[in-house]
Amino acid sequence: MIGFLTRWFFAFAxxxxxxxxxxxxxxxxxxxxxxxxxxxxxxxxxxxxxGYIIYLRATLRSIGAFGMALVLALVGAGVWVLYDLGVLHLNSPHVNVWLALFALSLVLGIGLSWSHVRRALSGQSDVDDIDD
Known part of the structure; x- marks a missing residue:
């Protein structure tokens, strides 16, 4: 979990x-x-x-364009639920930009972490993985 949070934090940064x-x-x-x-x-x-090349290349190799779209759709649906429940207000353009940065950083963080998650769940390494 710490590894994912670190990867996500650097994507957000x-x-x-x-x-x-x-x-x-x-x-x-x-x-x-x-x-x-x-x-x-x-x-x-x-x-x-x-930084963008590292994150985008790893993300495209691990989850692909469809996976990126799926993660963005999940985050968008979550924002929609929070908005419908009245928890989140989208009146401020500044809040909207921060939400977009959060959503995009989640996509990049998940993309960079997905090979580790797949290896932990399935026990199989990617072909281009090197022993850690």
Whole structure:
């Protein structure tokens, strides 16, 4: 469980560092200071790109596009239930952005963790797995 939470946290951090409704994100920083610090902007973009490549490649290999859509549908249905029960209010655009970041980070966290879950449930390793 700790492994999944760690993978999910880093997925959430990657997404939130790229964009969030506050001023503390890469997109806002580049819009304000990117032209002044172009070398730093490019370096940070490349670091973020490496993170996205790692997460997206692992997610696509483990659960595929259909699995990604299914996880997003499950999260969407959960949000819908919470909204219908009056627990969640979707009036604020900031809340909606944080919910989207949460949903996408769950997809990436599950995608990165799925091979571990499958191995624990079935006892079978993926073909490209190396002994841990």
């Amino acid at each position: 990657l997404l939130a560092l790229t964009f969030n409704p506050t001023q503390y994100n890469y997109v806002a920083w580049v819009g304000t200071y990117g032209s002044i610090n172009l070398s730093v902007a490019v370096l940070l973009a490349l670091i973020l790109a490496v």
